[in-house]
Structures are given as structure tokens and as C-alpha cells.
Amino acid sequence: MFKLGNIYYGFKLIEETEVKEIQSIARIFIHEKTGAKLLHLENDDHNKVFSIGFRTPPSDSTGVPHIIEHCVLSGSRKYITKEPFMDMVKGSLQTFLNAMTFSDKTLYPVASRNEKDFFNLMDVYLDAVFYPKIYEIPEIFMQEGWHHEIFDEEENIRYKGVVYNEMQGAYSSPERILGENIGKSLYPDTCYQYSSGGNPDIIPELSYEDFLDFHRRFYHPSNSYIYLYGNGNVEKQLKHIDENYLSNFDKAEIHSTIGIQKPFTSRNEIVDYYPISSEENDENRSYLSLNFVLGENTDPEIYLMTSILSQLLVESEAAPLKKALLDEGIGEDIFPVSSGGLQPSFGVVAKNTSPDKKAQFEKVIFETLNNLVENGIDRKLIEACINIVEYDLREASKFPTKGIVYNMISLDSWLYDGDPLVHLQFDKTLNKLKSNMDTSYFENFIKERIINNPHSSLVIIEPKKGLGEEKQRIMEGKLDEYKKSLSPEEIKELIEENNKLKEMQVADDSEEAKATIPKLSIADVEPKAQVIPQKIIKEDKLTILSHNIFTSKIAYVDFYFDISMVEEKLIPYINLLIGLLGKIDTKKRPYSQLANEIYIHTGGIDFDVTCYDQKNSDELYHPKLIVKGKAIGDNITKMMELVSELITQSKIEDKKRIKELFQQMKSRIEMTIFDAGHSVAASRVSSYFSPSKKYMERLKGLDFYWFLSDILETFDSNSEEILSNLNKVYNMVFSADNLILSFTGDEDDFSLVKANLPIVIDKLNTLDFQPIKYGFAEERLNEGILSSANVQYVSKGYNFRRLGFNYNGSMRVLSTILSRDYLHNKIRAQGGAYGAGILLDRTGHIVTFSYRDPNLDRTIQVYDKMADYIDSLNIDEEELTTYIIGTMSQLDPATTPHMKGQIATNRYISKITQEDIQKTRDEVLATKLEDIKAFIPLIDKAMKEDYLCVLGNENMIKDNEKLFNKLVQLKK
Ligand SMILES: [Zn+2]
Structure with missing residues (x-):
């Protein structure tokens, strides 16, 4: 006590x-x-x-x-x-x-x-x-x-360092440059x-x-x-x-x-530039952003209102600012931006626009806001947006480890000498905001803190061809001058320092040093794999998977539709389609009302497409379209009605809206390509040799991105055909055949879901279901993907089954050793990249990747010497145990309740049994050094297959042209 x-x-x-x-x-x-x-x-x-x-x-x-x-x-x-x-x-x-x-x-x-x-x-x-x-x-x-x-002495001096390269990578993103400039503009x-x-x-x-x-x-x-x-x-x-x-x-x-930033008396304006590659189009590639400081983060109302306003004005499909800006043709994508910190800001960004639209951008924003203040905001929109923020707080699933999310929320006030609990005790504030819906609170808030607030900024970010090269030249000039300023002795000293660093980097830790690291023993590890409760019910064509797991009263209902009937050329249309559903009109209502309806009654209805490899194969795979809904209690019925409405009554006919959504989809993909550059390159390299990854590449990889770019290029002249294909896919994919329903939540809610199933099931199409055998052939490719990035993402891989090896849990230990030691030391510590690793999976894929990597051919050489490294690996029992324990922790990652249900369903689809999971675990635990050494020929042969994909800086790739048999521009 x-x-x-x-x-x-x-x-x-x-x-x-x-x-x-x-x-x-x-x-x-x-x-x-x-x-x-x-x-x-x-x-x-x-x-x-x-x-x-x-x-x-x-x-x-x-x-x-x-x-x-x-x-x-x-x-x-x-x-x-x-x-x-x-x-x-x-x-x-x-x-x-x-x-x-x-x-x-x-x-x-x-x-x-x-x-x-x-x-x-x-x-x-x-x-x-x-x-x-x-x-x-x-x-x-x-x-x-x-x-x-x-x-x-003869060579040029270079800058090197992990953070230096990490930030070179981060600054490859125009959104990052925009974000930095917003901070500069609002808090000078x-x-x-x-x-x-x-x-x-x-x-x-x-x-x-x-x-x-x-x-x-x-x-x-x-x-x-x-x-x-x-x-x-x-x-x-x-x-x-x-x-x-x-x-x-x-x-x-x-x-x-x-310190508090003293409020401005008038709006601040900043212009900055981002680099694009020489062959990229620079027209309509600017960013306009208007930002306002809302108050202080220690105030719980300001804290929640910052999120609510972003939803209400910009993020939601019904958001008035987004709609008005898109209608006026200001930008191809509109999204909110917030700075966080002591004085949080609200901002709206128009992307892919032109600086001469600046005045119009401001005018539309203020006209729209004034109109909202005068005529009132749609109450349903407010209710929906509060609900979105409330789900977010209750689920706290930004990280699967909830405790971390709460830590960050507490610091949002604590760090500024406020009460660490004030944002965690959110009920009071939420209730107050909800009761304010009957007043003009929201209108007044917008009037005072946005419209009449001079503490604001306009930030413009423009593309500049050759900026990357210009910066490179300036840097080289600086380094050249620096070298000239050094005496021969000083240069010798510098080389000495570098040699000393290198020596340190290549030296192994001493036994004495290693002994200082606290270690667990195998006895600390749970040998038995966790069992996720799963009840399987088969009814006619339908399979129900029920996962009775505590979810804080939220029912998660996921429908997995089999989409293997979609012919090859229509595959990318499935991803286009799911980008539209919930954002276009249905036969019942316009999309803005639809969005409100969804968020008032549910925690959201999302769509996803993916492809599950069958255990031990990449020839057998199961493409699925997943509809994910979540709701609390009685709202489950409403959620089922909304799911049914979305998948059977959407109207795919509004060309203007569809084009708008495609543009937004393209913009959002572009925002994540560099951040996820390692997985972009790794998926692409796998698609050269793996049919299932080829399917994925068509569905949502770079192939899809280029397909989307082409569609947009020719949209106006080809819209009839595009719409006809979309409708064809829409009328096909929501089929009752092979449907899997995955439920995660408590028993009572499960009964409610089951009772309401006919709402969805009875309306599904009953077309004759004919799965297609896709003929994806292996392609011998080494692609260089040219971009404006300042860094590289280098990936090599192959399928080890085709080399005569079978999956074994010891491979997971091998991947820990290679990723955490060899690749980490060579590519990150010595190479200066932000990260590197290798994956070996049940499907048979062995794939290496590097992240924000300053190098290219050097990294490939590192991959090619992995087998030699394992050959010379000399570790004792104790060290091997350490790797085994680390591997076990990867087998038991933190998961949210919903993730548990999803994992169990994925295993079901892939036909992976509890025995398989346990077997992998047993094999990990039983791994001996000779098991690891037995993989030497596997690694060696896989790397010698020489499948390579590099996403990176165009000049760097061109300098290494001989490594590739194909060069492609990332942006066309
Ligand atoms: Zn860092």
C-alpha cells in the first residue's frame, strides 16, 4: 500500500x-x-x-x-x-x-x-x-x-556517419522538408x-x-x-x-x-526547395501549406481539438477544406499537418500544385472557414470526427506495446510542466467536447484560433532540378577546400584517425567486454508456442473463424474475399477499387454522408488486398481482398449494414471524384516509397523469381505504382474503359465462394455478428466461381531504379527451395546472426547505412536489404561474402544461446488483440498449423553451430543467382551501370 x-x-x-x-x-x-x-x-x-x-x-x-x-x-x-x-x-x-x-x-x-x-x-x-x-x-x-x-592522401575527403546518412535519406522526402520549414515558420x-x-x-x-x-x-x-x-x-x-x-x-x-513563441502580428511566409531528378516533370509539383498555432498542449481541450480539427476540416472524406480545395483544382492531394510540441499547430497542405495558386489557396480556405462559422458545421461531421479520435485513444494501438503509447501521451503535457495524466484521463474532455456539439463551440474555436489568428504561416516548397547535384557540388567544394587547408601532416593524422576507427569497427568485442552484457538462459524462454484461441465453423461456402480475445469491448469483424477469379490484366484494378470504396457515393447516399455514417457508428471500415503464400510454397498462393470493420455493442448491426452497402451498392461512375481519388492514391504511395525503400526493393527483387511476389508486385508494388501513373496520364481519354474495368472487378470480387469471416472479440458480440451475417452474405454475388491459374514466369532481372533519393536501398534474393533446401527454424537463428552482426557491422557501422538485414521465410525466400545506404556495389560485395562469414564463424555455446534467445523474442512480438486474431486467420489461410509453429520454435531452440554452417551452400548459391534490385540515387546507379541489365525511372 x-x-x-x-x-x-x-x-x-x-x-x-x-x-x-x-x-x-x-x-x-x-x-x-x-x-x-x-x-x-x-x-x-x-x-x-x-x-x-x-x-x-x-x-x-x-x-x-x-x-x-x-x-x-x-x-x-x-x-x-x-x-x-x-x-x-x-x-x-x-x-x-x-x-x-x-x-x-x-x-x-x-x-x-x-x-x-x-x-x-x-x-x-x-x-x-x-x-x-x-x-x-x-x-x-x-x-x-x-x-x-x-x-x-590521393583520394578526396568524404562525409561519413550513420546519422548523417540517415538524415540524407530523410531529407530525400519533400514532406520532411515541408515539416522542417513549418517549424521554422511558426516558431522562429x-x-x-x-x-x-x-x-x-x-x-x-x-x-x-x-x-x-x-x-x-x-x-x-x-x-x-x-x-x-x-x-x-x-x-x-x-x-x-x-x-x-x-x-x-x-x-x-x-x-x-x-520557451513560448510570442504570437505574431501577421502571417509569416517561407519558400524552400526540394530536389527532383533530371528526368522528372517539375510542373505542378509544389506544396502549399497554411498553418496556425492553436494554443498550448498542456490544455486537454487544445490537445484533442488539434486532432479533431485535422479530421474535421481536412482528413475526413466529408472534410470541407479538402473538398473545397479539390473542387477548385488547387492541388492533387490535400492533407493535414500538425507540429506537436509545446504549442501545437493545425495546418492544411495542398500537394502537387503550383506557387502561383497561393492567393487562391488562401482565399478558398478562408472562404470555406467563414462559411462554416456563419452557417454552422454539420453536426454529424463533428460527431464522426470526435468518434475517430476517441477510438484512437481507446485502442492506443500506434505501437503494439500499449505502455509506450501511454508514455508518449503523458509526455505531451508532462514535458511542459503540465499534469502527466491530463491527456490519459480523456473521458472528461471528450464528454465536454461532445456536449459542446449543441453550442457554437466548434465554430467559435475555428473563428478565434484559425480565422482571426495572426500566429500563422504560409509555407511553399518547390521542386528544383539539379538541386541535389548543386548541393553535392557545394559539399565537394567545401571538402576540397578543407583538404587544401590541411598540411600533409594533418592529412596523415586524419588518415590515422580513420584507420583507428576502422580498426575499432572490424575488431571483435573482447571476451571480457562480452561478459559485461547481461544474459538470459534458455530456462528463461517459454518453449511452448502461444495458442491463439480459434474456433472454426464451416457453413456451406462460408468459413467462420472466431477468436475469443479481450478487446476492451471492441468487436473486430474481418471479411476475407477470395479474389483468385480476377484475370491477370485486371489485377491492379482490385487495388484501385479498394481505394475508392467508402469514398464514393453509394445508391443510398453521397460519399460525404457515407463517411459520417461510418465514423458515427463504427471505428472505421477499411479495405486491404494481399496475397498469402501457402506453407512451403510460392507457387501456391491465396489472393484476398479484406474488408475490416470494428464497432462496439449494438453498433455491430449498423456496421454490417454499412459493409453491405459499400460492397454491393457503391456507384463507380463519378469520373471527377474517381480521378481525384486516384491522384490522392498516387501521392500517398509517393510519400511512403523512400520511407519503406528497403521493402520496396526487397519485394521487387522477390518478384523476379517468385510467382506470389509477382502477383503482389502487380497488386501493390512498383508495377502497380507505374500502372496508376499511366492510368492518370490517360484518364480523360480512357475513362470509359477504366470505369468499365473497375465495375467488372467490383461485380466479381465480392463473392460468397470461399469467403472467410474472421471475428476477434468476446462471445456476446460474436453471437451478434453471427445473427447479423445475412445482412452481408445474402447480397453477395453468385457468379460462377472460376479461379485462375496465373502464368507468372521467372524473369532474370537486375534492375536499377533511378530516383532523386540521396541514398540507396540495395536488395538481393532468391528462393532456397529451388536450390534444394527446406525451411527450418534454424534459419531464423541464421538470419539473427547475419542481420544483427555481420550485416549490421559491415553495412551500418562500417558502411554508414542506417540499416541492413536478411529475411529467410517459410515460403523459401531469402532476401537481403539495406536502408538509407550511401553505398551500392560495396553493399553487394558484403552480401556476396555472407557465406564466407558464416564459414569463418566461431562462436561458443553461450553466444549461440544469446542468438537463440534473441530469435525467440522475434517469434513472440508484442501484439494488439486485433493482431492476434489476424495472425491466427493468416495461418489458417496459409495452412500453417500449431504444430508447424511449435516445430519452428523447437528447431530454433535446438540450433547448433553445425546447423548454421550447413546453410553455407544455401547462402552462397542464392547470392550467386544474382537477382538484384536497387532503388536509389540516379547518378550513383548510372555510375554502377554494369551491375544492371535494366535501368528504370522511378517517376515517369
Ligand atoms: Zn537515428
């Missing part, structure tokens, strides 16, 4: 309260000696979370908070390997292990279900943040941050004007001394926000934190308060 005012291991309890919204008891402590703040959320979640955060407002754009975030994880007082962080990724049972830099804070969260592991992880992180090796080993900064790379006097991640042009201005200074200044208990979550023993946790860490420090005066 805790008592207010009492001190527990140096922590004074200052508040205890129940937070029923998240089924937790919350306790707020202050550490007496240091002033460290601690929030404890006690509940029955066994996926425990520890996190420590610091307020780290940057005072320039060198990315110093981000570089420190990387560097403290590279060795500390107690844990003296090169990368204790990677050692824990490799060998712990973590369900979450990462660190994140935000615009004003840096966060170090870990999660685990295992108590011993939890304490290990907590200790590694506490030691890392308070006692990092960065002061003694300058090479850490060189490797993770940036340095001048040179190994021979505070920390939010800067890039906390680091602007690659500015990162090299950071000196080692300033880097250390930043750590000295902010990484102190007095500036920390500690968080404990779950069903762990909190007194033991407090004791550990106090005795081993906090008690070593005294209270310090830390100047980390985040």
Missing part, C-alpha cells in the same frame, strides 16, 4: 489516482535528492515498460540530440562492448527496444514480459544515458554522427525552428566538444522523466533506479525549459 507523502527508495509519492480510461493506477513520484520525475502506471499488463526521457531542446540544426541518442547506446561504464544496444536486440526477450529523438525530447523506452529481462534492459539503458563511453571514445561520435573519411524564436534530427547540410558543423557539452547539459536526473508501466514489482524497480543511478547525483539547475 502506498501512502501519499511517503518516500520509497528516495522517491516521494506526490499523487496517486485511478485512471479508468486505461485501467491503471497512476502514481507520480519526485526523486528527493535529484528532482527526477517518475510516473508509474500499475495495471495487469505483463508487457512491462520502462522509459527514461530528457528534455533536449536543440539550439541549432546539427542534429546533436539525435547523434547523442545514437551514441549513448554504443558503450557505457558497466557495459563495455561496442554496442550494448545491439547486444540486447540480439539476445534479449524485448518486445520493444529503441530510442527516439523528438523536436524537444529524447526518449529511451524498453519493454519485456520477462522480469529478469526487464531489469537487464532497464539497467543497460540507465547506464547508457548517465555513463556513456562517448567522453573516452571519440570514434563513437565519428561513426554514429559524422566525420571526414579518407584512407589515402524557439527550439522548434531547428531540426533535432539534423539537416545534412549542417550536421558537419557539429564539433565533438559541442556534442559532449549537450550531453553534459541535458542528460542529468534533474532533467529526466522516468516511466514505469505494467504488472511489475514497482518497489523493486524504484530501488534499482535509486540505488544504482539516481543516488549518485545531486540536484542540478538545468536550463531546458522550452
